[in-house]
Structure formats: structure tokens, C-alpha cells
Amino acid sequence: MANTTPSVSDYKGIVGPLRHRCSHCQAAGPNLLRCNGCLAVRYCSCEHQAAHWPKHKSACSKIKKARAKLAQEDHAVRNATEDFMTPANAFESHAGHFWGMINTRDYMRARMALALKLLRQGTLGSVSEAYEHMRDMLRLNRSDNMGIRDMVPALMLRLDLDQECYDFVKWWATCDPDGRYDWGDMDLPHLNIHGADVFEEPKFLLVKYNPDLNSLVALLLLNLKLLVDIHNLKITRKILSRTRLPTKLRDKIELAVVRSPLSTKLQKEAPGSLLQTESTLINHIRQLGVALATSDRQFMFNLFDPDEALCRRPEAYSRGSWEEMAFAIQNSYAAWWEMEGVLDLLKDARMCARQRSKDEIEQIVNTKPFKPGSVSNRTAEELLEDMSVNRLWTWLHYAAENACYLGPWSKRPSERHESQARNGLGSPLSDMKGRARKFG
Template sequence: MCDPAPVGPLVHRCQKCNAVGAGKKLLRCRGCLAVRYCDINHLKADLPSHKSTCNRLRKARVKLGKEAALVRDLPADGDMPGNIFENGAGDFWRLPGTKKYMKARYNFAVKHLYILGTLDSTQVALRHMQDMLRLDRYDKNRVASIGCLVDLREIFEGTDVFGSAESILGKIPMFEHTVASLLLRLELLVDVIDVIKARKVLSRTPLPVELQNVIEQSVVRSQLSVHLYKKSTQDLLKTEYFLSELFTVEQPLKIEPEWIDDSYTARNLARQSYPAWRGTEGVLQLLSDARACAVKALEIGLEDFKHPESMYISFSDKAWRLTWKYLQWAVEDATYLGPPAERPSERYVKHHPEFKSDIHDRYFSSELLEGLRRMLVKTLYGVS
């Protein structure tokens, strides 16, 4: 296992205490050149957990250097151009003797650097991926699809996230773009929750409106959400916009993707997108809360789980399959500031006969939805 990806925006931060290095120079690990520390004491304290990751990165860098030297020394002939890294650009993958180098570079950039999730590792990984695309225009390693998962808060700045799924994904999106849209919408939903909570707290404190606006703007983390403070609380609470239109999972996923190779694609995409999912504060916690609401519903018999292979599906797996269905409960709980025993989900469970008819079934039926569910469950949470 590699070091866990940091939570929050891509900035230099201490790998040990997570302190952001604003205004001070952090000490960089000389081995991997990918993580930083406040001082030598934090570096030494983190060495036991970081050592294995550091060693793997160094070995991958050495292997890449060796493969690059072998390719550089290939003799020029009828099939092999001289100065291969320049004259062979575009058709690099098709040239004999280059595949091991490209695989070594992919492993170093994606499987070691990018997955680490730090600012240093992400920047270097992106430079490698951009050059790999220059060398291989056919993109046999599919590095282009990883770019949309690097930092969605920056990449999608200015995107019309309130528009249709097609406006974000295009008419025939790739599976990776679908997951990117899903994460983007969840990030925006988390910001909506934070604004609502801030307003509830501020309503109990007599502050000037101008100061309240400043506080609200500082609550949201995404540049996409800076306009939320201008909307009324009633607009923010309209679930038809934020849970049905903005983030109904069927909307971005009902479009058939360009391709999907079932579980293999889902596993690889889960690994590639892990830093983005973990780095987006509040998203995984919101999904966990939605699953907890689904567990409550299953325990009291509110859910009559219907599936062709229901008898073979574990209780835990049933709860994960119902996660999206109970996302609205999780959102209502997240914006509630009262006693835990009186949260909306607790009231729904207590009076469940009254709410059973108001819940609409949304099960994972397509191969794409099932692959995405497994991606989130198995890789991000490590459970089935």
C-alpha cells in the first residue's frame, strides 16, 4: 500500500501532520522527491510508514531510467529512426523495443507518482503523461483519460455544472469522464451542505449581512461554488435541483459510455481516481452516511430488496447497492444541527410506514452502474 493521498486542495503540505506549507519552506524527501515535511523531526517520525513507498518510487525511477537508456541506444535503421524521442514521436508505441519503456513510464507516473496524490507527485506525473501522449498519439496506455481525475476543482472551473449531463460529458463520454462528472457533482453537493449549515449557525448570531456573506464564501472549497452564497436558502434546499437535476446518478450515467470493460476497467479507474476521491473533502463521508441510512432501512424492513440473486447478496452489499437511494437522507442529516437522536433519518426510521411510499427505487441495473458501485465500494472502502 502507498501512503494515503492527502485530503484537501493540491498544495504543499507536511506528510506527517498535514500542515499546509504557506509562508514557509517545507523539507522535501530526498529519496522519492514527492512528499514534504515541516522539519527533519517530522521526516524521521514518518519514515517507518513512508519508507516502503519511497523505496518503490526510487526503484520505479531507476527502472524507467534504464529502459530509457536502452531505447535511446537502439540503432537507427529502416524501421527505427535516429533520435527516437523526437523523430519517433506520435508512432512511438509502434516502434520495436519501445513498449517496455512506455510501460515503465506508465507505472512510474500513474501507479507510483499520481496515486500518491501530493502536489509534487501530481505535477511530475502530469508532465510524464503529457509527454507520453506526445510520443504515442494512439494513447495505448489511456493516460489521457486520467487527466480529468487529477483535480476536478481546477479542471472544471467555469463548466456549466447546472446544465445537462451532455454539456459536461459530451454525447458519448468515456467511463472515466462519467466518474469525473459524478465526483464533480458530489463536490458541489458538499459545498451546498456547508453553506446551508453556515447559514443556520449565522442565523443565531447577529452579524452584518456583509460579514455573513464573507463567512459563507469562505466555507465553500470549490471555485465552482462561489456563487452559492447569492442563492436563497429555499433555492439551496430544492432537491429537484440539487438531488434530482444536479446529482441524480442516472442523469450522467444513463448515457452509454464509449467503452467499458466491466470489472477490470472499474478496478483500474478506482485506483487512478483514488487521490481525487480522497482529496475531495466530505464526499466519501457523505457516501458513508448514505450507506448508514440504507443499513437502517434494511434493518427495520423498510426495504424489500428485490434482485434476481438476492439470496446470494450479503447484507453489507445490499446496503451499498442502496447508497444512492438514501443519499437524500444523508444530505438532510448533514444539514441538521440538532441532537443526533432527532436527525431526519432517525425520524424517518421511527415513523417509517409514513415514508415508505415516498421513496422511489433506484437500483444498479446496468453494467456501468454496477462497475461504478464496485469501484467505490471495493477500492475506496476496501469492503464488498
């Protein structure tokens, strides 16, 4: 049997927005040839398709078989022999609660299997098709017995359906506050939130005692995506301020450096308003980051070092377990990887946290009865690595300042702040030590 275990390369494609690309040379273009076998990958020429065939052959065969299996199960549901447990055509009579019909489950499993195989191709076409399958499966089975809602938000972010992602997460977080939503009642509203305020306080998710891990991850990434767009706008405006380009051309350049469709509104904001929006996003990111660390302390460590979590496919999980974290990493890592600037921002925030934590670690290791390698079995370096991850949200604003800085490395804002702190001149934010205690 062929090895179906995912590999790290399945999640790490080209950084940036998904576009139709040649799967051999990665060239983008509007007139690429589509593979007639799997319909999931494209090529810029027949020669490149032939050259890529040895790599693509196995995946192409699996997707073709998955499509054939789905067609077979679809036919079986549509043409079932009716009895007291089986409808003649569940697509017409039981849309909304498919899982309640035993004869539809093989169809749903076959459709999910196809969607997962498509996702592993990582192309715009394959991700878009997988997303459409999953959305339609939620229409057919509202109560989502297969956990599709855990995967959909990250797919939306990859496809730059950012408003849809926010609406989707908010609906699932607020649809059943008292546990009385009747999933079998097709007259009740379903996924009916549209155009919710993405910049509102994320209280609807954070008020929960144990918020959903995948929802936390999706909203965190969405806010970081918007924050990076603001940084790109600020840098572009700094550069364009030195030119005399026409206003229309400047506007086109600014729009070209943002990714989220929501950022087209940010591009119209005045500098002061943009700074306020940036501050709001940083505050929301801190709240979501701290909630994520509280909900699952393993996630951020594995986001920075994801290989083990990406390569092991658990069969099941319990809340707060390593397996739940692994599923969340696998559901979202391609979105993290493709979102240019986001992981770099977090890595810089971690570096800032590490720099500010060195003195504290030195005090800890020099204070009895702490002895590296004995009771705690942790070295000072290991403690510093852990603290840098746990405190990165505290120092995110330093990384945000660095991201908009165009000067020499030695004079970056974080370096200046660190120098001021060491010289007793204090931090530019008076409550920094209090924040460090609160978030660290």
C-alpha cells in the same frame, strides 16, 4: 524482490485537500524541506527527515531508480540511430503518436512506472508531478494505448482541477462519435474542450450503451463534491445568520468552507438559486449512480468495503469484470477518501435506504418459498445490506437534508420522514414510491 503490491494505506491519507506537509508529523507549511533523493516528500526539519527515513528509505530508492531509468530511456529516444523503423529523435518528429514507434515504448513504460511510484507517496508534490507526466504522455501519444485517460480524471479531482476534469471526461466521451477519428492526424483537435457547463445534463455520457466506468466514477464524484460544498455553504449560512458579522467577513468564511474552485460561483448564489442547484446536482447524481450500478454492480459494494479491490493489482481486465472494477477503485479511491463529506453522505444515504427497506425484506423472507440459507443461500441481513447499497441513490435526498441539519439526531429529517411514512402520513415527496420502484 521487494513486495510491490499496493496496501490500503497507500490510498488513505489525510482527509481534505492535498497540501505540502511534513511526511513525518503531517504539519503543513510553505517552507518545508524537500527530500533530495526522491523529490517527492517534504519535511519540516532535518530531525523529522531522519526520524522518517526508516519508513521512507525503500520508496526513496525506488523513485530514484525510476528517475534514472526514465533519464536513460529519454536519452535513448533523443539520440537513436535512425533507420527505416526508428526516427533520430521521436520527440521532434513523432509527438502525438509515440506508441507507433517501437523504440519509444520502453520510454513510455519507464515514465508510467515513475508516475505510479510517485502516486503511492500521496503528497501534493508527488501527485502533481505524476499528473504532469501523464498529461504529457497523452500529448506524446494521443490514442493512449496505456489507458492513462482512466487515471487522469481522479488526479484532477484530487488537485481540485474540477473544470479541467469535466472538460477532459467530456472530450473523451464525445471525440469520436462515429469511430472515424484519425488519431495519427495531428491537425485534428485534441483535448480542446474548455469551460464546458459542469451543471448540464450528463447525457453525453449516459446515452452510451456501455459508458466508460472510470468516466462515470469521475463525474459522480465531481457532482458529489459540489453537493457537499453546497451543504457546507447552507450550514455556514445558518450559523452566520445568528451573528452580525460584516458582509466581507461572512463572504470570506463562506469561501473557506467550500473546496471546489467551481463553488466560488455557488457562494454568490441567492438561497433560492442555491436550492435549485442542489436539486439539479442530486438529480444528476441519481442518474450517474444508476448508470454506474447498471454498468458495474460491484463498484459501490467495493467502495464501501475496498480492501480486497485495493490490494489486488490485476494484470488485465474485460468490460464488466471484477478486474475492471478493481482498477476503477484503485484509480479513484484516494480521491474518494480525500473528499471530505462525500463518503459520509453516501453512507448516510445507504442507512436511509436500509431503514426504508426493512419492511420489504421482512415480507420477502416471510413469503414462501423463500427460505434463508436454502436456494438463495442469503440471510435477511445479507439481503438488506445488498438492497441498502442498490437503493442508496433513491434516498440520497434524505441524506442531503440530514447533512444540512443542526438539531438532535432523533429529529433528523430522515427520521421524521420515516416516522411519517410509518404513521401513514406519507412522504414529503409524492413520487417517492415510484422513484423507489424505478431506482431500486
